[in-house]
Amino acid sequence: MSLLHRLSWPCLIAALVAVAGSAAAGDVETRYQEHCAACHGETRLGGVGPALLPENLERLRKPEALNVIRDGRVATQMPGFADKLNADELRQLAEWIYTPVVPAPVWGEKEIRGSHVVDAAAARLPARPGRGLKGADPLNLFIVVETGDHHISVLDGDKLERLHRFPSRYALHGGPKFSPDGRFVYFASRDGWISKFDLYNLVVVAEVRAGLNTRNAAVSSDGKWVLVANYLPHSLVVLDAADLSLARIIPTWNAAGNKTSRVSAVYDAAPRKSFVVALKDVPEAWELSYDPAAEPVAEGLVHDFQYKEGAFKPGMFHPRRTLLTDYLDDFFFTQSYDEILGSSRSATKGQVIFLDGRKKVAELDLPGMPHLGSGITWKWKDPAGRERTVMASPNLNAGLVTVIDLETYETVKQIPTLGPGFFLRSHENSRYAFTDSMMSKENRNVLQVIDKQSLEVVAQIRAEPGQTLAHVEFTRDGRYALASLWEMEGALLVIDARNLREVKRIPARKPVGKYNVWNKISRSEGTSH
Known part of the structure; x- marks a missing residue:
């Protein structure tokens, strides 16, 4: 998340x-x-x-x-x-703030279709990296979201230089998502706009407003679909990834059919050829298959609107429901994508959900408020020398990072930090993981560096007091880590991931996040999925 x-x-x-x-x-x-x-x-x-x-x-x-x-x-x-x-x-x-708006807001098929805009020349754009990339590796580009003046920057991850900068929709929300080949990037704004950007040709090729208040979006692993998670209206919207045209609206009715819900999050589960959805207001998790060979779901939908005739098979985009005892505000995929680890803001325990069995199979000892959507995994050797896969999550309400054994779901260690943080990042080729303390009043200017074997904080990287330093992303090869100086007159700090020294700064206007194409499309264990 x-x-x-x-x-x-x-x-x-x-x-x-x-x-x-x-x-x-x-x-x-x-x-x-x-x-x-x-x-x-x-x-x-x-x-x-x-x-x-x-x-x-x-x-x-x-x-x-x-x-x-x-x-x-x-x-x-x-x-x-x-x-x-x-x-x-x-x-x-x-x-x-609890009084209704009159007349009640409406955003349905008519409104979505009416907002749709496509660049007529998009179909003629060359399917190869253009001159604007100046020879840069298209799989080692960074997309940088700068909210200070609502712009996007495209960085060359080898030369660590800005290649292009263009205006974005207002209030981009959540990380951008990429097509499987890395050519296209999809942005979701908080006010419902979905934008498709061609990284090879550096141009926006299509836009549509899929909702009024949107949580995030995900792209299917076959590159055919974009699924949009809405807070308002209570719906999931399926778009054709080719041109962002409307394919289907799925209202988020609960199993009983008497209540709808906002959507907490939607993510692609590539090995399963499905999207996994967490609902904000009902204790259910959904799995929506986009596999044409998927078996039909017995319970079907309470309401379903299908627009693209012949585009869907009977088993596609029908929810397989897992009924839970608590809400899911945030969740994390295991590397196999067979399970999700979830939590809610109010829960004292996390829950492990087995997707094929559609049931909770374990509880997690997660104090405070873990940010599982920012969790990462790595291989770790226990004291007996056995290699284990562990997951680590920062915490939004406590100064600690929780490390969990993904075989036993037991806590390996609680690593103390300087304060509550949002992000945790690493790379397969790095011995370090970086976490922030951006929710701390005193220490939000400090990144802490964790040794992934000793599970100890071994270094700190500091900005000026009062500034905010957060959100690290690595280059494709893991050689450099880029951190956001989260200020109006901010910068991207380029850090040598081996000796932890700052190499350079790239000026940016409140760069809240940056995303490496290769790390995202390869589902790197060091970044959130």
Whole structure:
């Protein structure tokens, strides 16, 4: 799982703080337009921040919302405002964000099709790297998301230089996804726009708005489909990856057929030829096969809309449901893709879900709030010299990295860090893993380097006090690690992954994330999938 959705609450609270004095409905709405619309949309449908609608706040009960506004929220940058708002103002603000928008927002087949734009010349673009790449290895490119001014940079991973920079949609959310050959990259924005970019020719070739408030997107391993996970409306949208045309809308009804849900996350499970989906508001995990040879699912769908006649076989894109006792806000694939390791914000234990058996098979001892979507794996020798595959996850609420044996699902070690962090990254050719402490007030400027055999923090890389240093990604060969100096006048720090010395800095405007083509399409064990 990615970071941006966890950072959306500051926009909400900062805007709501401005609402003082009279809290009548008209006053609140006026102040919302003045202070909130830039982050959450003019009609509260979401933007940088989440949609502020009753159906999207279902798991945040009003008493909890009051606590959030008053005391802040763990694992976000949202502070508390008890010193600025009195009890009555807090209550009125919490009440107002739970009132429905009238008329209710609609975004369905008509709206999706109406938003679709295709570059007419895209079909004639050469299927080989163009002159704009200046001879760079197309599989060692980096895509850098710069939210400071809403741009994307393309870097040469060998020369460590910027090749191209272009404007993006507002508020890109989650990591970009690549076609299997690495030629195309797909971006999802928080306000529902999906963009397809041709890395060989450095041009946007198609766009469509698949929802009003979108969580993330995934690309199938055969390169044919893009699956979009929406918070609003409650749906999964299947797009034809060739031109982003609408293929199918799948409303997210629960097994009983009496409730729909936001989607927490969707990821491609390549060896299974399927997508795995976590639902935000019902305790279910779905597996949607895109294999034409898939067997039909007995329970089918409560509602299903099929648009591309002949494109789907009976077993394709029908949910195989795993019914759970807790929600999945975040999850991690084992390297075999037979299991997922999941957790929710409120759970004290993680859960291991066996996808073929469609059941929970084990619990995980995960204190705090693990960020399993940022988990990585590597080979580790235990004290007896036996090689084990371990998974490690940072923690959003505690200063530690949890290391778990993927054979026994037991905790190998809790590695203390300088504070809660979002990201953990490594590479097959590196002895080190890098983690941040970006949720720490005092230490968010520090990257900690973990030796993957001793499971100890062996070094620190520091930016200036008060700055934020986070999100590492390696070059294709693992020689260099690039870290984000997460500032408006920020930079990419290029670090020699052998001696841990800084080699150079590439200026960037709040570079929240960077993604190496090869590491992503090869499903490197050192990066999230």
